[in-house]
Amino acid sequence: MTKPVSFFRGLMAAAVLISGSVSAAGAGIEMESAQVDLGNKGSLQRGAALYMNYCASCHSLGYQRYSRMAEDLGLTDEQVTKYLMPEGAKFGEAMNTGLDPVQATAWLGKAPPDLSLIARRKAEGADWVYNYLKSFYVDESRPMGWNNTVFPNASMPHVLWELQGSQHPLTEAKPEGGHCPKGEVNGQCLTGFSIPEHKKGSLSAEEYDQVARDITAFLAYVGEPSAAKRESIGVWAVLFLALFTLLAYFLNKEYWRDIH
Ligand code: HEC
Known part of the structure; x- marks a missing residue:
């Protein structure tokens, strides 16, 4: 028995x-691992601050409240109210942008989507967001002057350019009927990026990777507020x-x- x-x-x-x-x-293309760690409160807190500074003016997190973020990320009510929340927002409120979608569409060609579930919706998960934030490049043919190899012709400008610098794509001829493992630029295969000396950002490549990783970690957390606990x-x-x-x-x- x-x-x-x-x-x-x-x-x-x-x-x-x-x-x-x-x-x-x-x-589609090869993705670099974001290596997010949802148990790393420091990374999530930095990600939250970066998000509020660089993303919240355009994007909403309709399923996330400031109060919930404070609790989960180990921040005090005062820290969140004083340093992270936009003026006029309430502590118990969802983290919505004040941007008018009609105006945004007129300005950008598209209304910025809600990012609550972005790290879960893409097949590559959080890695997609991380690679997206690292793949903006200068493209004068685009209305905003920016393009992206992970999301070709995205209407979002590179809002972190002062940190990363302005990348230019390095390419090689595409093999006959072939596939470009790192993505495409004007029918050519991307091999990497370079940043001209006079267009360098304020951060080193490693520091910028960490910025992209922290924002990605924060968005992964938002997509699944209890994931850290559940793990x-x-x-x-x-x-x-x-x-x-x-x-x-x-x-x-x-x-x-x-x-x-
Ligand atoms: C100036 C407004 C603006 C700011 C600021 C901004 N975005 Fe965007 N973002 C957009 C727009 C517009 C789109 C839609 C792009 C498209 O569909 O062509 C977008 C799309 C995205 C997408 C893809 C969404 C999808 O559904 O495919 C992600 C991810 C994203 N943004 C992340 C960020 C992050 C992270 C930040 C802060 C570092 C940020 N955005 C800051 C305007 C903005």
């Missing part, structure tokens, strides 16, 4: 499978199941010992 044991073993295998990270395969609960759940399986095994043995 080993039924209960194999049942619990199955349950545990399932728990391990579920808790393992599922990495979605990107169909740590997941570890305990697996440990608990392992312990429980062991217990069930010995109980089962003990129970049948006298009967055999």
Whole structure:
């Protein structure tokens, strides 16, 4: 009679499978891993500050409240109210932009979408956002003067250009009927980016990567406010199941010992 044991073993295998990270395969171009860490409060706090400074004027986070952000990110009400919230916003309110969508469309050609779920909606998840923030390049043919190899012809300008600098694409001929693993620029394959000396940003490449990673981490958190909590609960759940399986095994043995 080993039924209960194999049942619990199955349950545990399932728990391990579920808790393992599922990495979605990107169909288009190679994505660099964002390496976000939702357990890193410092990264999430910096991401929140960067988001409020550089993104919140255009984008809404309709499913996220300032109060919830304060609680989850370990910030005080005062820190959020004083340093992060725009004037006139209320602490219990959703993090919406004050931008009028009609005006935005007239100005940018498109209304900036709500970003609450952006890190979950794309097949590549948070990595997409990270790579997008790193892939703006100068393109005078675009209305805003910017283009993006991850999101070609995006109508969003490169709002972080003062930090990153102005990138120019490096390309090589596209192979006949071939695919460009890093993306395309004017029918050519992208090989990388260069930043001319006089167009350098205020940050080094590594520092800018960290900025992009922090913003991405913040948006990944917003997409799943309880993800950080759930990850740590997941570890305990697996440990608990392992312990429980062991217990069930010995109980089962003990129970049948006298009967055999
Ligand atoms: C000047 C306004 C403006 C600012 C500021 C801005 N964006 Fe955007 N953003 C847009 C617009 C407009 C689009 C839509 C682009 C399109 O669809 O062509 C967009 C699109 C996006 C998308 C893709 C959304 C999708 O559904 O595909 C992401 C991700 C994004 N923005 C992130 C950011 C982040 C992060 C920041 C801050 C660092 C930021 N944006 C700042 C205007 C803005």
